[in-house]
Amino acid sequence: MTQYDDKETEIYEWAKQNASELGYVLNPDYDIVAMAIKGLANNKKKYGEQYCSCREVSGNKEQDRKIICPCVYRGKDIEQRGACKCALFLK
Numbered sequence: 581m582t583q584y585d586d587k588e589t590e591i592y593e594w595a596k597q598n599a600s601e602l603g604y605v606l607n608p609d610y611d612i613v614a615m616a617i618k619g620l621a622n623n624k625k626k627y628g629e630q631y632c633s634c635r636e637v638s639g640n641k642e643q644d645r646k647i648i649c650p651c652v653y654r655g656k657d658i659e660q661r662g663a664c665k666c667a668l669f670l671k
């Protein structure tokens with residue numbers, strides 16, 4: 581089982597809470613969740629924002645705002661495919 585550092589734990593707890601508030605769940609596949617959470621935490625440490633780990637950060641703050649998790653695409657992706665692009669959040 582992967583160990584989370586403080587920032588990763590914080591993001592994991594946020595993701596759980598955010599999912600439950602919206603009627604979503606986190607992916608039951610622990611490895612997928614760990615990869616997404618670690619990616620978000622790395623981006624937060626590197627760029628100061630929890631940018632999506634399965635999308636490319638352009639460096640244009642205005643444009644990249646769309647991919648701060650939860651990205652603007654999440655609702656539509658979950659509605660259409662049952663999962664967000666990183667498969668962290670599921671229906």
Ligand code: SF4
Binds near residue numbers: 616650654
């Ligand atoms: S696809 Fe969107 S909602 Fe899913 S982890 Fe990436 S930023 Fe978050």
